[in-house]
Amino acid sequence: PLPTGHLPALRTRDEGTISKPQQIITHLRKQKYNADYDLSATQSADTLAFVSLLEEKLLPVLIHTFWVDAKNYVEHTRKWYAETIxxxxxxxxxxAMHKRHLKRLQLIWGDDYMEDEEKLEKELYREARECLTLLSQRLGSQKFFFGDSPASLDALVFSRLAPLLKAKLPNGKLQQHLKSLQNLCNYCTSILSLYFPWDGGDPLSGAPRAAGTDGSEAEEDPHKRRKQLLSVLVGLVAMLGYAFLSGIVSIQRGSVGPAGRQPVAPALEEEEEEEEE
Structure with missing residues (x-):
């Protein structure tokens, strides 16, 4: 389990567990792991400028695209996470993640940012498209932003662009602009093939089975079935608790009939549509 409850998380010998990305990067640089070691002063300045541009202009719109845009959130993001978690x-x-991202955007854009959808579309998405165009111009025909070797800027840019490029978004305003920038698309595809060759497939599908895997589950872990049963029980309790709190399930006392008093039993209340979480 994660000590902080958040990702990324790095467990260190001297500093305990670090969960903030910049603190992790600083710690790794102290250990002589620095992707920017060979960059010139000008290239280091370019890195800082583009990191600031990405965090200010692109990241908030990416959050809006995946987590706030109603169609994308319901049909893609929530479904994607619900199937994985x-x-x-x-x-x-x-x-809970949706609410957290919504509060984050409220801090960035103000409480009334959602009231003017036209402004959101014209200004914020326009600035995000301009940011992508600047990245495309800076990359040009290079393999990476500073030549043939990746730097920290490449890691950041890839982490922002690859999900946008690969996600099947029903509302893809920003996604379409990214797909029109061919060098950025090739850039993401190249990094995927170089560093994530199993993307799109099961990395373990062709792996040989470890010795002893043909034995029974009970022999591998005598407590495994007990753990599975407890997990199921905890899940059922959580579902019933959620159902009672949301009003899906209620307890009704039966009336007294000729055959005597009927026992108390749960009655399911039919709903025309499921409540959205």
Missing amino acids: PFPLNFFLPN
């Missing part, structure tokens, strides 16, 4: 956390975490 283990049960029963997949019932609660996507909605």
Whole structure:
């Protein structure tokens, strides 16, 4: 389990667990792991400028695209996370993450940022498209931003662009602009093939089975079935608790009939549509 409850997280010998990205980068640089070691002063200044541009102009719009845009969130992001997160956390975490990102945008753009959709579309998305265009112009025909070797800027740019490029978004205003910048698309595809060759497939599908895997589950872990049963019970309790709190399930006392008093039993209340989390 993660000591901080958040990713990324790096467990160190001297400083404990570090969870903030910039602190992790600083720690690694102290250990002589520095992707920018060979950069010139001008290239280091360019890195700082583009990092600031990405965080100010592109990241908030990416958050809006994935987490606030209603169509994208319901049909892609929430579904994607709910299918990936283990049960029963997949019932609660996507909605909690949605609220956290919404508050983050409110801090960046102000409480009334959602009231003017036209301004959001014309100004904020325009600035994000301009940011992508600047990245495309800076990259040019190079393999990476500073030549043939990746630097920290490449890691940041890839982390922002690859999800946008690969996600199947029903509302892809910003995505279409990225796809029109062919060198950025080739850049992401090249990094995927170089450093993530298993992307799009199961990296373990062709791996040989370890010795002893043909034995029974009980022989591998005598407590495995007990753990699985406890997990199921915890999940059922969580689901019932959620159902009672949301009003999906209620307890009704039966009336007294000729055959005597009927026992108390749960009654499911039919709903025309499921409540969105």
